[in-house]
Amino acid sequence: MRIEQNFSLEKYNTFHLPVKTRWFLEYADEADLQKVLHDEYFQECLSQHIGQGSNLLFVNDYNGIILHSAIRGMEVVRETDESVWLRIGAGETWDDVVAYAVSQGWGGIENLSGIPGETGAAAVQNIGAYGAEIKDVIDTVEAWNQLTFEKHCFSAEECGYAYRWSRFKDPHADPHIVTYLVLKLAKNPVFNLEYGALKEVKEPTLAKVREAVLAIRGEKLPDPNVLGNAGSFFMNPLVSEEHFERIRQAYPEVPGFPTGDKVKVPAGWLIEQCGLKGKRHGHVGVYEKQALILVNYGEATGDEIALMAESIRAAVKDRFGIELMPEVKYIA
Numbered sequence: 001m002r003i004e005q006n007f008s009l010e011k012y013n014t015f016h017l018p019v020k021t022r023w024f025l026e027y028a029d030e031a032d033l034q035k036v037l038h039d040e041y042f043q044e045c046l047s048q049h050i051g052q053g054s055n056l057l058f059v060n061d062y063n064g065i066i067l068h069s070a071i072r073g074m075e076v077v078r079e080t081d082e083s084v085w086l087r088i089g090a091g092e093t094w095d096d097v098v099a100y101a102v103s104q105g106w107g108g109i110e111n112l113s114g115i116p117g118e119t120g121a122a123a124v125q126n127i128g129a130y131g132a133e134i135k136d137v138i139d140t141v142e143a144w145n146q147l148t149f150e151k152h153c154f155s156a157e158e159c160g161y162a163y164r165w166s167r168f169k170d171p172h173a174d175p176h177i178v179t180y181l182v183l184k185l186a187k188n189p190v191f192n193l194e195y196g197a198l199k200e201v202k203e204p205t206l207a208k209v210r211e212a213v214l215a216i217r218g219e220k221l222p223d224p225n226v227l228g229n230a231g232s233f234f235m236n237p238l239v240s241e242e243h244f245e246r247i248r249q250a251y252p253e254v255p256g257f258p259t260g261d262k263v264k265v266p267a268g269w270l271i272e273q274c275g276l277k278g279k280r281h282g283h284v285g286v287y288e289k290q291a292l293i294l295v296n297y298g299e300a301t302g303d304e305i306a307l308m309a310e311s312i313r314a315a316v317k318d319r320f321g322i323e324l325m326p327e328v329k330y331i332a
């Protein structure tokens, strides 16, 4: 177990905010985690579990315990002619998992190449990109209940997955800490090339699809190691068909994707229409190639980023009557 006091989280958030946490606690395995969960000081303290902080906004220093998993490893736990079940430690870097699966010829997560963050967090927030979501390959999520200290293996169904959502984000459900997941991957990959630029991949192989996804991401999304950011700052909102129709009267080119009885409208488009793409205020900016991403030009504070997000929300609300919800989790 690693315990640090007054610890800088600069390397643990992709906005690279130089915030500090009162305590930083990294557990090596499930036995370590159990000790933490049973600890009375831990139970009384404010605490927050993080992965690589690629979807977090620290609004200020954290006066509590930041927990981090060092549980790693990938192991095939079951195999048939068609599928493999790969069990992965929650602290494993997600893109290393994708690279490994692709190198082994196992399909299902190649469209999720290049997403920053760790595997546990990927399962908590149901990461998605280019027509795929992690929920589609999740077999089981192993997690510890923070109230009963018991471990439960959740089936994908029990995880309650939806767009960027799972029971592990639900404030009304018992809090859990994910330690492992089991993914069911295909030995005979079925490619998912519906998304725009992926249609151009000819005679697809897993490696080609991964390469194409990495190339698209490289073009549209800023590398957090170069320019601090947390990917999409907002979720894509769902609006009623009538609401969408009203927007279309004024903006015939509005993109929209029918989702149940609602229409999903790209938040990036809404923000761009408000004239905010590429706008910069102080050390914070709306990324010039993808308006859904806020970037730290170097010395931004969490507050400044939150303020910029608020002004974007107000502009979109004002023009379109749509309330954008942050995808990024605020930590105060």
Ligand code: EPU
Residues within 6 Å of the ligand: 128, 129, 130, 131, 220, 230, 231, 232, 233, 234, 235, 236, 255, 266, 267, 268, 269, 270, 272, 277, 289, 290, 291, 292, 327
């Ligand atoms: N668009 C604009 N202007 C912009 C950005 C987007 O007009 O500045 C419009 C375009 O019409 C474009 C459409 O929005 O065709 C969709 O854009 P894009 O394909 O870039 O995807 P997105 O909806 O903006 C979502 C995810 C991304 C994921 C991409 C690709 C959310 C909140 N974001 O973005 O996920 O990579 O699809 O599948 O669902 C993330 O979660 O951090 C993330 C990057």
